[in-house]
Amino acid sequence: MRVLVCTASRHGATAQIGAALAKALADNGVPADARTPDQVADLQGYDALVLGSAVYMGSWLPSARQLVDRVSGQLSGRPVWLFSSGPVGERGSDGSTPPVDASQVITATAARDHRVFGGRIERAQLGIVHRTLMAAMHIADSDERDWDEIAAWGKHIAEELLTGMQPETGPETEPGGAR
Secondary structure: OOEEEEEEOOOOHHHHHHHHHHHHHHHOOOOEEEEOHHHOOOOOOOOEEEEEEEEEOOEEOHHHHHHHHHHHHHOOOOOEEEEEEOOOOOOOOOOOOOOOEOHHHHHHHOOOEEEEEOOEEOHHHOOHHHHHHHHHOOOOOEEOOOHHHHHHHHHHHHHHHHHOOOOOOEOOEOOOOOO
């Protein structure tokens, strides 16, 4: 069993999440390779895929969506997990994070799960347009990644793979594990 952890990252924060997930998988008995979408031509040699993307203005990066298009014919029979990284700044009063538009990728991959992890923002790494936007939105530099949550999700994926668990299906669960 070998897993490809593939992350589309603009400034490295999402790639660090991918590396942490690959480490958590390996630490829990499932070998994993961390790659960028540009490094992946196909899924040969991999039994499962964990795909993540940085989120900008509610959208996944083009390289992650292009990877899905490129390997879509190879996903049948391979379990897929997705994650989004990047919501930063103030949350609603209920603690919710901004919505992430990954519904097309979830559908195209029949993903078992999609997680949204907080992101990191360092305005010094951004271009003038994004820096201005962050200032207008009163978003300060921050790192909202929860490394314990990320490691726990990696462990959960490893356990699912090692036990051969199928996602629950029933009256409250849709095929593919979505609730």
